[in-house]
Amino acid sequence: MKYAVLFPGQGSQKVGMGLDCVELPIAKGLFDKTDKITGQKTSEVFLRGPEAELNQTKNTQPSIVTVSVLLTLLLNEELKKKGFEFAPSASCGHSLGEFTALWLSGLLSIDDLIRIVSIRGNLMQNAPPGAMAAVLNITKEQLQELFVSEKLGNKVIIANYNTPTQLVISGEKESVELLVPKIKSLGGKAILLPVSGAFHSPLMELSSKEFNVELDKVKILSTNLNPPVFQNVDGELSTDILTVKEKIKKQMTSSVLWTQIVNNLSKAGIKSVIEIGPGKVLTGLVKKINPEIVCYNIDGITSLNEFVSSYQVNFLAAKR
Numbered sequence: 001m002k003y004a005v006l007f008p009g010q011g012s013q014k015v016g017m018g019l020d021c022v023e024l025p026i027a028k029g030l031f032d033k034t035d036k037i038t039g040q041k042t043s044e045v046f047l048r049g050p051e052a053e054l055n056q057t058k059n060t061q062p063s064i065v066t067v068s069v070l071l072t073l074l075l076n077e078e079l080k081k082k083g084f085e086f087a088p089s090a091s092c093g094h095s096l097g098e099f100t101a102l103w104l105s106g107l108l109s110i111d112d113l114i115r116i117v118s119i120r121g122n123l124m125q126n127a128p129p130g131a132m133a134a135v136l137n138i139t140k141e142q143l144q145e146l147f148v149s150e151k152l153g154n155k156v157i158i159a160n161y162n163t164p165t166q167l168v169i170s171g172e173k174e175s176v177e178l179l180v181p182k183i184k185s186l187g188g189k190a191i192l193l194p195v196s197g198a199f200h201s202p203l204m205e206l207s208s209k210e211f212n213v214e215l216d217k218v219k220i221l222s223t224n225l226n227p228p229v230f231q232n233v234d235g236e237l238s239t240d241i242l243t244v245k246e247k248i249k250k251q252m253t254s255s256v257l258w259t260q261i262v263n264n265l266s267k268a269g270i271k272s273v274i275e276i277g278p279g280k281v282l283t284g285l286v287k288k289i290n291p292e293i294v295c296y297n298i299d300g301i302t303s304l305n306e307f308v309s310s311y312q313v314n315f316l317a318a319k320r
Contacts, residue, residue: 003272003315004090004265005104005227006286007068007097010199012279013060015049018067020301022047026077027070030110034066037114042066055194061096061121062114068100068277069110071298075276078308090237090270092230094282095160095200095256096120098248105225107241112218119214123207124252130198131176132159135167138188143167146182150175159200160256163288168193170201200255208252215249235260237268262289272314274298274307 021027031043045054046063053059076086091101096117103113135143140158147156156171156179169176169190176192183190198204220241228239231247235257238244262285265273272294275282283295294314298304 002089002269003274004092004230004270005072005088005101006273006275006282007091007093007100007104008064008275008277008279008282009093009095009097010057010060010064012277012281013046013054013064014278015046015051015054017046017063017278017299018043018070019047021070021074024074026073030066030070030073033111034062034114037111038062038118057125057195057197058118058121061124062118064096064278065100065114065117068097069103069113071276071300071304072100072104074301075298075304075308078304079311082308082311084311088227088274090230090265090268091227092261092265093232094258095232095251097277097282098229098232098251100277101229102225102244102248105227105229106222107220107225107244108218109221116214116218120211120252123211124197124199124204127197127199127207128203129173129196130171130201130203131173132168132170132193132195132198133176133180134191134193135169135183136189136191137165138183138186139164140167142186142188143169143183146179146186150178150182154202157201158255159198161259162256162285163259166285166288170198171203172198200252202253204252208249211252212249215245230261230264232256232258232261235264237264258285259289262286262293266290266293272296 034042045059079086091104093101099117102108152175155175156169158167159170160168180190223241225239228237231238233247233250233254274296276298280297283297286295298307
């Protein structure tokens with residue numbers, strides 16, 4: 001059976017993630033690696049907090065990626081012990097998670113992955129001020145009409161297409177705050193998010209340019225992706241490095257087309273998805289977009305062991 005792996009992005013973090021793995025040698029080595037690359041005790045932050053420190057973008061991004069990588073390595077190790085092959089047909093990630101997907105596809109080393117997302121987190125945290133708001137129960141067409149009627153131009157855009165009725169807007173703080181009551185008057189719901197920047201909007205242009213300079217320094221381990229990756233900027237499948245680089249350089253200033261990604265997974269014959277990393281955000285989004293896709297979630301040792309135990313029945317038997 002064809003299945004895909006999903007990696008979470010910012011917002012999935014929680015203090016204590018990875019704590020159930022901390023005594024494992026593979027975890028100790030990876031956590032030490034992250035601390036060395038970031039130049040601080042990042043692992044202490046995500047293992048023990050405080051929460052306010054974990055929620056700083058510069059800490060959040062390498063923390064989520066580290067835990068996602070750890071759980072993926074453990075999953076591969078446990079499946080091998082049972083004589084099974086971990087062979088997803090595709091991979092993708094929400095915003096930050098796309099970089100973890102590119103590591104899984106063989107393009108990046110773990111060291112470069114952690115280094116590049118650490119740089120990304122710092123740049124995004126220090127980006128020009130802005131605001132973001134989650135918007136529920138109104139359509140993208142209604143939002144876009146509102147942008148036009150308020151003559152906002154590019155001051156606010158739809159940053160995340162999470163589901164057909166769950167969107168995120170991003171842009172200038174005053175303009176985003178202006179829209180909150182107007183969205184409510186249309187029967188929708190708008191919730192300002194606890195971030196200081198306007199992620200995935202034109203306000204990230206300077207940070208994006210600086211980040212792309214760092215991206216060009218990364219050593220690419222393979223010119224072809226295995227598994228291929230569905231990318232955020234257009235929701236389409238990428239199989240070669242040139243396409244990947246072109247798209248990933250636009251990611252910081254472009255919308256996250258998550259609904260499109262999930263729909264394209266289904267069109268490609270993907271029947272099941274495995275979310276690997278802290279939280280269950282993506283699992284929830286997939287279920288809202290396409291309830292026919294079977295979702296699995298691995299966010300710690302317990303769920304990992306449960307998944308491995310059912311792998312033969314749910315994946316190998318179905319494949320035959």
